[in-house]
Amino acid sequence: MESSLEFSSSLGSVSSLLSRHRTFKVLMIGDSGVGKTCLTHRLCAGEFPSRVEATIGVDFRERTVEIDGENIKLQLWDTAGQERFRKSMVPHYYRNVHAVLFIYDVTCPATFTGLSSWIEECRQNSLGQDIPRFLVGNKSDLRDPSRADLQVNQQMAMSFAKSHRMGFFETSAKMSPKKLSKMSQQEGEAPFQRDLVEDIANCAENSPISCSRSYPRIMFCRRALQRVGPLARCALQPTTTTIPVRHMAFGIPGGSTNLALVVLCGGGLTAAAVYAYRAVSGEESPAKAPEAAPEAALVAEPAPVVEAVPEPAPAAAEPEPTPEPVAEPKVEKAIGM
Numbered sequence: 001m002e003s004s005l006e007f008s009s010s011l012g013s014v015s016s017l018l019s020r021h022r023t024f025k026v027l028m029i030g031d032s033g034v035g036k037t038c039l040t041h042r043l044c045a046g047e048f049p050s051r052v053e054a055t056i057g058v059d060f061r062e063r064t065v066e067i068d069g070e071n072i073k074l075q076l077w078d079t080a081g082q083e084r085f086r087k088s089m090v091p092h093y094y095r096n097v098h099a100v101l102f103i104y105d106v107t108c109p110a111t112f113t114g115l116s117s118w119i120e121e122c123r124q125n126s127l128g129q130d131i132p133r134f135l136v137g138n139k140s141d142l143r144d145p146s147r148a149d150l151q152v153n154q155q156m157a158m159s160f161a162k163s164h165r166m167g168f169f170e171t172s173a174k175m176s177p178k179k180l181s182k183m184s185q186q187e188g189e190a191p192f193q194r195d196l197v198e199d200i201a202n203c204a205e206n207s208p209i210s211c212s213r214s215y216p217r218i219m220f221c222r223r224a225l226q227r228v229g230p231l232a233r234c235a236l237q238p239t240t241t242t243i244p245v246r247h248m249a250f251g252i253p254g255g256s257t258n259l260a261l262v263v264l265c266g267g268g269l270t271a272a273a274v275y276a277y278r279a280v281s282g283e284e285s286p287a288k289a290p291e292a293a294p295e296a297a298l299v300a301e302p303a304p305v306v307e308a309v310p311e312p313a314p315a316a317a318e319p320e321p322t323p324e325p326v327a328e329p330k331v332e333k334a335i336g337m
């Protein structure tokens with residue numbers, strides 16, 4: 001089957017041939033207000049946006065990372081959390097997706113309990129069990145130990161992730177890597193979170209989650225994470241001179257402080273990207289799960305890749321006029337890598 005990672009540029013000059021990148025689609029879903037837009041902005045622009053508005057339909061942002069010497073384009077689909085802004089777009093979200101991030105707000109338990117409806121939406125849209133999924137708790141900068149009862153418990157979130165075969169990360173789109181670094185020295189906050197991440201790696205190493213195929217090894221095992229480390233580090237190169245992103249988690253040499261970005265793109269996106277890259281490159285041949293989970297039985301055969309996806313357009317059969325077709329997706333280009 002032809003790779004679903006398509007070439008992003010289409011034209012025939014030598015220079016355009018050289019600059020072609022294969023595209024990897026990462027879907028971000030979660031309740032309205034959990035910070036999907038801010039997370040994608042942090043990843044692609046290297047900063048917390050000064051102003052955000054509710055997403056209508058979908059916004060696209062891109063970041064290029066180098067994997068095994070090849071530049072891969074991560075195309076982040078920042079979807080609308082509000083039902084009225086999603087409607088007819090939903091099938092386009094899930095078409096040919098390579099990884100899904102489920103986002104919730106650690107200070108808003110309702111967004112955590114709401115995850116079940118997002119999982120159900122995935123099921124209804126036949127998301128294959130072999131598509132990497134990650135659970136991301138955002139806004140960790142707002143965690144207040146004195147109000148733990150009003151926040152999403154990390155252990156609970158970790159169990160949830162495990163039971164749904166997801167990687168789990170907690171992060172903050174707002175907190176700068178510099179500040180996180182300071183906090184880790186002063187308050188021990190970041191080390192706690194780092195330990196948590198390592199716990200996941202350890203736990204998975206000792207008792208591997210019985211996921212299908214080999215990508216869980218990439219996601220969970222410490223050794224594999226170390227392998228992914230340099231790639232993640234590459235993804236974390238400062239996108240502006242004011243953001244010194246140089247720290248890594250997961251026991252990767254270099255220390256750990258930048259949870260804001262590391263947990264998201266280092267742990268999540270990059271691992272998923274590596275997996276997807278290898279899958280379409282033939283190293284990890286896409287195949288159905290040998291041992292399907294109970295819920296997997298209800299899901300249609302995973303369709304790892306068919307064709308790439310940069311331009312969603314509502315199906316002809318869908319008369320619904322709003323939201324407008326995203327004929328020309330708004331893409332915020334990543335600042336150079």
Ligand SMILES: Nc1nc2c(ncn2[C@@H]2O[C@H](COP(=O)(O)OP(=O)(O)OP(=O)(O)O)[C@@H](O)[C@H]2O)c(=O)[nH]1
Binds near residue numbers: 038140174
């Ligand atoms: N303190 C803090 N605030 C955040 C963080 N991430 C997002 N926010 C705030 O949360 C609000 C919602 O953020 P968005 O990124 O628009 O949320 P969204 O999930 O994209 O929302 P929809 O587009 O409606 O689906 C904004 O006021 C952000 O400033 C974070 O990590 N920390």
